[in-house]
Amino acid sequence: MAAGLVISAPASGVGKTTLTLALARAWRNRGLNVQCFKSGPDYIDPAFHAAATGRASVNIDSWAMDRAEIAHLVSRGANADVVLAEGSMGLFDGVAARGVSGTGATADIAEMLGWPVVLVIDPSGQAQTAAAIAAGLRDYRAGVRLAGVVLNRVASPRHEDLVRRPLNDAGIAVFGALPRHAEISLPKRHLGLVQAEEQVEIGKLIDEAARFVAEHVDLEAVLRAAASWAPQSGANGLNVTPPGQRIALARDAAFSFVYPHMLEAWRAAGAEISTFSPLADEAPDASADVCWLPGGYPELHAGKIAASARFRDGLRVFAETRPVHGECGGYMVLGIALTDADGVRHEMAGLLGLETSFAKRRMHLGYRLAELAAPMPGHQVGARLRGHEFHYSTIIAQPDTPLAVVHDATGTVIAETGSRRGQATGTFFHLIAEDR
Structure with a gap:
């Protein structure tokens, strides 16, 4: 015991x-x-x-x-x-x-x-x-x-x-x-x-x-x-649906913020995860049926991401036929551009119209409850997702179809709705669990 x-x-x-x-x-x-x-x-x-x-x-x-x-x-x-x-x-x-x-x-x-x-x-x-x-x-x-x-x-x-x-x-x-x-x-x-x-x-x-x-x-x-x-007997598993059967997951120093329990739940549900490194200019696995970009520190590597043509081109080709989702930093990389703390503007993947800037730091912090207004990988319209947002970027533009109605922990509607365009979706919050 x-x-x-x-x-x-x-x-x-x-x-x-x-x-x-x-x-x-x-x-x-x-x-x-x-x-x-x-x-x-x-x-x-x-x-x-x-x-x-x-x-x-x-x-x-x-x-x-x-x-x-x-x-x-x-x-x-x-x-x-x-x-x-x-x-x-x-x-x-x-x-x-x-x-x-x-x-x-x-x-x-x-x-x-x-x-x-x-x-x-x-x-x-x-x-x-x-x-x-x-x-x-x-x-x-x-x-x-x-x-x-x-x-x-x-x-x-x-x-x-x-x-x-x-x-x-x-x-x-x-x-x-x-x-x-x-x-x-x-x-x-x-x-x-x-x-x-x-x-x-x-x-x-x-x-x-x-x-x-x-x-x-x-x-x-x-x-x-x-x-x-001693653990409770018969404890139920997590209420987590994997975004696909075979998931291409970005994983390196710029894309590392993903909750371990999420990856374990995906695998427990039968999903296969293949990792790739955008910083090494790698493209997502062409045999995967969904691509997932976690958060991390893309603003510290924005120049390298912008110069990774194989990664960006491969991501665009992938998104022509299959879903791509980004969380927080991953969402920013799916956008059109990211301005770093020094005020330098870097071109990103352009799958979404989102543009963000770290030139003027503004903290966004707290729990988020999102009700999906459009589907995203693993979740249908109306799903209630719980997550957490923590970043210092400012939204310059977020022109695409809102992905969700997002509330903070007090129930107040916030502006960081996430986006959807074609096969690409993104959220500022990191998913923790779905309401049962």
Whole structure:
């Protein structure tokens, strides 16, 4: 039977990912099988989890998924010794309006699965107040259990003592305290962490984090605080329809943002996936019956994409007879042009009239509920799709037939409708699940 824990914090940027990776690798180094999950819509952390554990990690999301779907996904931890769910943002941070089974908050997952929470607390610039924050989080929601805390970025032994004493007085276990250690910081980028595959020394970085955390954190105490857990029997699969029988999937540094559970669900439904690299000027597999361009960082590679004539010509030929769909960055590449952060305009595939620009950054962030006004690969008119949008581009033109009526999590209609022209479709949001 596995031991389940949730790693969370009062806010973003406190060190959840680093602690999760370090714990996972440290326990793996001790011979335990560790399974990780990511709570919320993050496409990057699961790849780091896989690098730390040697096991694929997937997202679980209470706003977009029902309890049966979440139970199905976490059932992969049945043969693990330890199961870790890394949270997003702060423990109780979600959207204002409830989704399928919650607001998207990490606390929803902790309560749903019955897993205690280990809080990462950064007491920089404070001392006793850290205990007040931890106690407030402990008592905020009855169904969420606090296992204890790990202090991160502690300035000195005196600082640690000032923080520890009130935590102990409040009955909150302190599993360890990490002094500032810049060598294990993971590099940032405007959409979050740099991708795991971009870091050639990711294994060494995780090993160093594991060594550092094992030196300063009582790993056995953390493990004892975990809840014994077994997956629900008969958990249903995901409500995901593959876009085709044989899918040509763009996959490289510019096209890497795709939720792992989506690819697994497509394969589980019998679909075959062949990958190709637009940055290597490769065209989609001519034998495929649908082409899918995920999001990523096309703005960082716009010049190379514009110069990849074989890719763009092959994509246009493909779209003459078969569907092509793009998500976020993939949608932008299907458009007519993309202007990068330096103000340079690059010609894209031209299958859609969309034109976007990163010259003036504007953040678009949040859950999306789309009701299709036109079909897209795998989904018919009227389908209700749940996803998440996160990018910094500005729409210059979006002239084609709207693909969907799209609402944010509050129910407000937004302008990012997606587009359809001929066989080409695109959305700014990344698909997570379809309403049952």
